[in-house]
Amino acid sequence: MKKFGRGMATIMFGFGYGEGFPDHSIASIEIKEDERIVIRTAAADVGQGVITTVIQIAAEILRINPNYFEVVQGDTHKTKNSGSTSATRQTYFTGNAVKKAAEDMLANLYHYGSLEFRSNHPEIAIEDGRIYMYDDPDDYISYWEMAERVKERGEKLEAEGSFFPVTYSPDENGQADKVYVAYTFLSQVIDIEIDTDTGTIDLLDVYSAIDLGKAINPKNVEGQIEGGTVQGLGMGMMEDQVIRNGKTLNAGMTDYLVPTSVDVPKFKHYLVEEEDSEGPFGAKGVGEPTLIAAAPALANAVYDAIGVRFFELPISPSKIKKALKEKEKEENS
Amino acid sequence: MQITITVNGAKRELEVTPYTRLLDLLREDLGLTGVKEGCGKGECGACTVIMNGELTASCLVPAPQADQAEIVTVEGLGTKDDLHPIQESFVEAGAVQCGYCIPGMVLASKRLLDEKPKPTEKEVRYGLSGNICRCTGYAKIIDAVMLAADKLAVEGSDSND
Numbered sequence: 001m002k003k004f005g006r007g008m009a010t011i012m013f014g015f016g017y018g019e020g021f022p023d024h025s026i027a028s029i030e031i032k033e034d035e036r037i038v039i040r041t042a043a044a045d046v047g048q049g050v051i052t053t054v055i056q057i058a059a060e061i062l063r064i065n066p067n068y069f070e071v072v073q074g075d076t077h078k079t080k081n082s083g084s085t086s087a088t089r090q091t092y093f094t095g096n097a098v099k100k101a102a103e104d105m106l107a108n109l110y111h112y113g114s115l116e117f118r119s120n121h122p123e124i125a126i127e128d129g130r131i132y133m134y135d136d137p138d139d140y141i142s143y144w145e146m147a148e149r150v151k152e153r154g155e156k157l158e159a160e161g162s163f164f165p166v167t168y169s170p171d172e173n174g175q176a177d178k179v180y181v182a183y184t185f186l187s188q189v190i191d192i193e194i195d196t197d198t199g200t201i202d203l204l205d206v207y208s209a210i211d212l213g214k215a216i217n218p219k220n221v222e223g224q225i226e227g228g229t230v231q232g233l234g235m236g237m238m239e240d241q242v243i244r245n246g247k248t249l250n251a252g253m254t255d256y257l258v259p260t261s262v263d264v265p266k267f268k269h270y271l272v273e274e275e276d277s278e279g280p281f282g283a284k285g286v287g288e289p290t291l292i293a294a295a296p297a298l299a300n301a302v303y304d305a306i307g308v309r310f311f312e313l314p315i316s317p318s319k320i321k322k323a324l325k326e327k328e329k330e331e332n333s
Numbered sequence: 334m335q336i337t338i339t340v341n342g343a344k345r346e347l348e349v350t351p352y353t354r355l356l357d358l359l360r361e362d363l364g365l366t367g368v369k370e371g372c373g374k375g376e377c378g379a380c381t382v383i384m385n386g387e388l389t390a391s392c393l394v395p396a397p398q399a400d401q402a403e404i405v406t407v408e409g410l411g412t413k414d415d416l417h418p419i420q421e422s423f424v425e426a427g428a429v430q431c432g433y434c435i436p437g438m439v440l441a442s443k444r445l446l447d448e449k450p451k452p453t454e455k456e457v458r459y460g461l462s463g464n465i466c467r468c469t470g471y472a473k474i475i476d477a478v479m480l481a482a483d484k485l486a487v488e489g490s491d492s493n494d
Contacts, residue, residue: 046431047429047430047431047432047468048430049430219427219473220427222427222472222473223427223430223468223469223470223473225470226469226470226471226472226473227430227467227468227469227470228470229470230469230470230471231467231470252372252374252376253372253374253376253377253465254374254376258465258467259470259471260461260462260465260471261457261458261459261461261462261464261466261471261474261475262458262459262462264458264470264471264472266472267470267472
């Protein structure tokens with residue numbers, strides 16, 4: 001028999017290292033004569049999309065098409081420290097560092113623009129890679145030409161930004177002014193169907209509402225939610241590392257099962273953009289928090305479907321079958 | 334020993350040992366690094382190629398067994414400036430995160446769409462089920478294949494006009 005169940009879980013996640021740990025990111029931007037804008041950051045993109053995100057941030061501040069950007073990433077000879085790609089911190093930390101570098105660059109464009117046009121900042125317009133006087137838009141200097149002119153002055157058209165927020169270690173009661181830079185909140189509702197004959201769980205739909213401050217790249221955000229949730233659901237229903245005498249007995253993908261395309265549910269996302277005061281354009285981190293609610297929401301859905309509470313993961317078919325048998329025995333006795 | 338294989342349309346004569354894996358032949362000898370090694374045991378799909386029209390785990394094929402075979406790798410589908418509609422769809426759907434499984438996913442999609450130009454979502458899910466992805470949760474990859482089917486259908490009708 002198939003039994004429907006619906007479960008929900010809500011989590012909060014403080015991201016960045018927090019607790020007073022020195023956590024920062026440094027980035028720089030250079031405008032080149034050959035129509036390139038180079039961002040330098042040590043932030044490692046492992047697929048989460050930090051490179052896309054920082055290009056979007058810099059392009060927005062510098063008022064130019066993102067296609068002109070290239071990123072030198074993770075090269076210790078060419079980049080300063082951006083901290084690790086961990087703790088759900090890169091969009092917030094390196095996003096802020098790049099934003100500050102871009103703002104410094106924009107200030108430089110105004111500065112050199114005012115020197116070239118022999119005028120004041122309020123008279124100068126900067127738009128679409130051009131610097132000009134408001135009253136004469138046709139007489140413009142492109143960013144690339146400006147880079148050339150700055151070079152002739154014996155200087156470089158470059159800027160640096162760093163983000164170094166302060167957090168505090170909590171006291172013995174777990175309290176402090178600011179333990180983490182900010183918190184991401186996520187609620188998920190998961191609909192499932194349990195086959196009581198086989199004990200298998202069919203994942204139907206997952207509804208996610210995430211307070212992420214601002215979705216700088218909504219498609220990447222959705223990808224993070226879907227990927228994290230599926231890892232959490234894998235943990236919840238199939239992933240089981242079996243260790244005997246210090247040895248993993250199932251170190252392979254045929255006996256340590258992870259979700260495949262057949263297993264995954266359909267998704268619906270609600271992005272709640274409650275802007276954070278310090279994040280770049282209000283953004284907060286969305287990496288790790290996406291994994292946490294899935295297993296508890298699944299366990300609640302299982303309870304809703306068959307009335308059995310599980311306190312150990314994964315909730316495998318054999319555990320469900322065994323629990324159903326025990327429940328039946330109890331009800332009959 | 335000597336074998337003859339056709340890789341991405343080009344015929345090649347190659348000297349191989351009996352214990353060379355097709356995976357290493359493609360990556361090391363021919364520089365086709367779009368073929369990835371994941372588990373090395375035929376369980377993850379990262380090393381997928383299309384061999385004589387069938388999806389094949391290249392880590393499990395001894396090179397001599399590929400003698401006279403026709404092989405397509407992801408490099409044979411499109412180039413960076415001229416993407417195959419399937420690759421284009423992966424980009425547009427946001428289906429790529431770390432990218433490691435993607436060459437295999439793209440080839441599995443190609444094989445599926447060659448056989449079933451208008452697959453149902455369920456058929457897409459089963460068509461990709463031999464390829465494991467740990468980043469994306471598959472949702473956008475499934476979207477990408479559905480999108481590619483639409484694109485290829487439009488292209489097909491254009492060429493028939």
